[in-house]
Amino acid sequence: MAATFRHGNTGQVQMSMLEFNRDGTTTYELKGKHILFGETDGSSYPNGGMRATHTAGGYLCIDPSSPMFLRDDALFIPACFVSYEGKALDEKTPLHRAHEAMSKQTARLFKHMGFEVAGAVNNIGLEQELFFIPREAYERRMDLQFTGRTVLGKMPARGQEGCDHYMAPINVQGKVMACMKEIQTQCYKLGIPLKTRHREVAPNQYEFAPEFGSVITQTDQNLVVMQICEEVAAKHDLACLLQEKPFAGVNGSGKHNNWSISTLCGAQLLNPGDLTAKSGNPELFPVVMAALVAGVDSYGDLMRLSIASPGNDFRLGAMEAPPSVISTYLGTQMTEYLTEFMNGNVFEYKPSVTPIPLGVDSLPVINAPAEDRNRTSPFPYGGHRFEFRAVGSTQNVSLVNTVLDSMVAKMFSNISDRIEAGESAVAVAQELLKRHFKAVYNGNGYDPEWPAKADAMGVTRIDSGVEAINKFVDPKNVEMFSSMGVFTPEECAARREILLELYVGTVEMEVGCMIDMINQHAIPSAKAAGINASGLEKGAKECAAAIAKVHATEDAFEQAKLCRVLRLETMVNVRKVVDDVEAACPANLWTMATYKELLFVDTGKHR
Numbered sequence: 001m002a003a004t005f006r007h008g009n010t011g012q013v014q015m016s017m018l019e020f021n022r023d024g025t026t027t028y029e030l031k032g033k034h035i036l037f038g039e040t041d042g043s044s045y046p047n048g049g050m051r052a053t054h055t056a057g058g059y060l061c062i063d064p065s066s067p068m069f070l071r072d073d074a075l076f077i078p079a080c081f082v083s084y085e086g087k088a089l090d091e092k093t094p095l096h097r098a099h100e101a102m103s104k105q106t107a108r109l110f111k112h113m114g115f116e117v118a119g120a121v122n123n124i125g126l127e128q129e130l131f132f133i134p135r136e137a138y139e140r141r142m143d144l145q146f147t148g149r150t151v152l153g154k155m156p157a158r159g160q161e162g163c164d165h166y167m168a169p170i171n172v173q174g175k176v177m178a179c180m181k182e183i184q185t186q187c188y189k190l191g192i193p194l195k196t197r198h199r200e201v202a203p204n205q206y207e208f209a210p211e212f213g214s215v216i217t218q219t220d221q222n223l224v225v226m227q228i229c230e231e232v233a234a235k236h237d238l239a240c241l242l243q244e245k246p247f248a249g250v251n252g253s254g255k256h257n258n259w260s261i262s263t264l265c266g267a268q269l270l271n272p273g274d275l276t277a278k279s280g281n282p283e284l285f286p287v288v289m290a291a292l293v294a295g296v297d298s299y300g301d302l303m304r305l306s307i308a309s310p311g312n313d314f315r316l317g318a319m320e321a322p323p324s325v326i327s328t329y330l331g332t333q334m335t336e337y338l339t340e341f342m343n344g345n346v347f348e349y350k351p352s353v354t355p356i357p358l359g360v361d362s363l364p365v366i367n368a369p370a371e372d373r374n375r376t377s378p379f380p381y382g383g384h385r386f387e388f389r390a391v392g393s394t395q396n397v398s399l400v401n402t403v404l405d406s407m408v409a410k411m412f413s414n415i416s417d418r419i420e421a422g423e424s425a426v427a428v429a430q431e432l433l434k435r436h437f438k439a440v441y442n443g444n445g446y447d448p449e450w451p452a453k454a455d456a457m458g459v460t461r462i463d464s465g466v467e468a469i470n471k472f473v474d475p476k477n478v479e480m481f482s483s484m485g486v487f488t489p490e491e492c493a494a495r496r497e498i499l500l501e502l503y504v505g506t507v508e509m510e511v512g513c514m515i516d517m518i519n520q521h522a523i524p525s526a527k528a529a530g531i532n533a534s535g536l537e538k539g540a541k542e543c544a545a546a547i548a549k550v551h552a553t554e555d556a557f558e559q560a561k562l563c564r565v566l567r568l569e570t571m572v573n574v575r576k577v578v579d580d581v582e583a584a585c586p587a588n589l590w591t592m593a594t595y596k597e598l599l600f601v602d603t604g605k606h607r
Contacts, residue, residue, distance in 0.1 A: 009396070010223050011081065011090075013040055013060075014074050035077055036062050042081075042089050046501065048494025050087050057084040063092065066220045069190045078220050087491055091398035092216070094486050098405035099215060101484040105412035106263065112419045113287065115279040117263040122215035122405060124260075126222050129200055129207045129253035129393050130229060131241040132176050137593035138239035143513040144598075147506065148243030148394070149311065151514045151571060152522070154579040155249040156596040159203065166201045179236040180206065186228050192221045202250035203599040212258065215401050222255075223396060244311025244392040247595065248575075252315045253393035257400050260385040261408070271384040272349040282348035283426055286341045290429035291411035292386070293328065293338070296379060297439035299407045299480065300326035300460030301471040303379070303388075306403040308465035308499065310506040312392040313564065316463075322378035322390045325451055326460040327441035329380035331371025335442060342433035346426060351383075376445030406486045413484070466503060466560040472496035500556040507563035511547045514571060515540050521591045522578050529585045536581060539574035546570045 019029045042051040042058025051058065059082055066078035081090035088094050103119035110117050138144050143151045170177045180197050187194045193211040200207050208225065210218070226242055233240035245252035261269040267278035272285040296303065303326050307316075316324045330338065333351045340347075351370035358365070374380050378390040391400055411432075418428045438457045443450065454461050462468045471477055472492050481487035487495070518540045526533040546566045553559050582590055 010227070011045065012076075013038065030075075038079065042083055045081075045089060046498040047083075047089055048497035050083055050089065050490065050494045055084065058082070058089055059084070063096075063216070065096075065214070065216050067191060067217065069224075071190060071224075087488070087494075091396050091402075092219070094491070095216065095219065095398045095402045095405075097486045098402040098409065098484065101409035101486060102261070102405040102412075105409040105416065106261070106269070108416045109287075109412045109419075109425075110263070110279070110284070112416055113279075113281055113284055113425050115267075115281055115284060117265055117267070119264050120261050120269070121264065122259065122261055122401065123212045124215045124218045124397070124401065125210060125212040125258040126218060126397060127207055127209045127254075127256040127258070128222065128225060128229075129205065129255065131202070131204050131246055131253065132179060132206060132233055132238045133204050133241060133598050135234065135237045135239050137597040140591075140593040141598070142517055143510070144239070144241065144246065146513050147509050148241055149246045149510070150248065150595075150598070151510050152517055152575055152578045152582075152592070153248065153595045153598075154582045156594070156599060159250050159599075160201055163201075165199050165203055165205065168199045170197075170199060170206075175236045175238055176206070179233055179238055180208075182236070183208070183225075183228055183232050186232065187221075187225060190221075190224065192225060194225070200251070200253075202247070202252075205251065205253065212260070215259075215405075219396065219398050219401065226394075242394045244309065244394060245314035247599065249595075250599070252311070254315065254389065255391045255393045255395060255397065257388040257391045257397055258382070258385050259388060259401065259404055268384055270381070270386065272351070274384075276348055283346065285349055286338065286346075287415065287425050287429040289330075289334075289338060290342075290432045291408065291415060293330075293439055294432040294436040295407040295411045296326065296328045297436035297459070298411070299403070299477070300439065301462060301468065301474065302403045302407065302477055302480075304460060304462045304468045305471045306400045307388075307390045307392060307395070308468040309392045309395060310465065310503050310567075311394060312390070313465045313568065315392070316390060322376055323445045323451065324461060324463045325441075325445065325454040326378055326462075327439050327445075327454070328386070329374040329377035329442050330440050331374075331381065331442065333370050334381060335440060338433055338437075338440075342430045342437070344430070374442065374445070377441065378445070402486060406481060406484050409484045410480050464561075464564055466500070466557070466564050469496055469499045469503070469560070470557060472499070497556060500560045503560045504550065504556070504563050507567050508547060508550075510567060511543050511571060514574065515543050517592065518543075518574075518578060522581060525585050525590050526581050528589045531581055531584055533581075535577045539577050542570060543574055 015034060017028045017030050019027050021027060038060035040058050040060065041056050043053050043056035045058065060079040061082070063078040063080055068075060068077050080093045080096065082093060083089055099122060103121065106120035107117050141150065143149065184194045184197065194208050195211050196209045198207055199205070210221065229240045242253065268274040269288050275285050276282045304324065316322065337349045353370065354368040355365050356368050369383055375389070378388065380387055380389065388400060391397060415425065415428050419425055438459055451461055473496050478489050478492050481492060482489060518536050523533045523536050526536060550559050550562045550566065553562060
């Protein structure tokens, strides 16, 4: 198989353009109705009870905002997917709804503040991290093929201790470089502007990043990029791993969602100089920032929900990704400015530029941005954008951006309501900042004391992805989505059910792989080496008993909670036993591909 299991994927149906005539001849036809509308079985997709076998209709509608593209012999038409009643069965329809709500509420708020605009748009840039590993080794790992991550495996003598992988040269004669070049070429042919490629922190870890673009188009294109990466890797005797944590002991992969808003006339809402120059109103920018700070504080649970995936449970807060505390980093100058603003000192924000002398005359002085970079924050401000750093690498980012746009739309709407009731925009923004400024944290998110401090301050902290998923049906969140026309209560409940089922199903596959690999590989290898296998046998039985307990539970939320304990406690403990046996077993008797073989493409065999 070219690809392993992952949730961030597309649904496709391919129809031939070849028409068979009554006289036996054939013609090629592309009928307009086939471009505009399609129908398929909605009950066979994850649907959370919104479709059933006897009410199975699922309907496709062309998305004219996202370009069609040709790949191989097929014309691909981006589309939205809904039920017979118009309920969203896809990720794209809610994103369109949220984007439209954000646009309308931006125009409404700005009109109150003297800046007439027709609406607003999102631009995003997605930094896609992934692993390329030797395909021969991949094919000797059931867990990687079925789940995308290794459930067993002893760390090799070398990992990322030397910090020598990040931005290191890519072997120009190696398979990975050839693979990455072909990926870029295929993407360029489809109009996908991949801008950068480089090594990442872990061995065999790499990154692609495109130019910024429309949130709808960028989301579609990222799904295509992931598919191309998997398919092209197979051609080069490699396997592409997109899972968030394929290997223990080294960094996992994310997909940083760089997010910005601009009006249809081009004014950048998050760029203070640009917004003030084009609107003529220096009060607009602090009002926008107040809405965002209030949104992070009010709907941090939804932001955490949007990144809740089985793989991300291994990354968040593990010194390689932002913590599960949802806060925002604004930097010293912005924080000081907003503090002055909320205390009554209203003035235009003009951040200073910091020159960096290099200490010699032969090198130029360079200008640094107004703020340093905080990689420990889940949602740092970057001068003209926010970077949602906690997104998982496999994810379809539709839900992430649906949440961000819905949150902004709701806060803009609330401010407009208060203006229409007689309050001034500045007074409303000042009150919001005073109430929600606790969500601003410029410190070290990896500080072990920060989670407890966040709890004491009332900042959103949800360590468990399962608990985060449950926030879909929190009354305040259902009200927010419903009032903005993004999700109905039924759609919220269905998505909660779908995400819980995904979590449970993922763990079922992982524990099944662990049991089979112990019984079919680890135990025979141990016995062949004369190593006591009783601990392995006990571990396989513990895993089987734990998953049986899950199957005996009917409620999806309770099942998911049991699965989280199973994968983060039971499976971790059993893995230690297996990895100790691997360490003691002669290499020629160990039948599974080892981390040494999986993590170093360019350095040959290590058996």
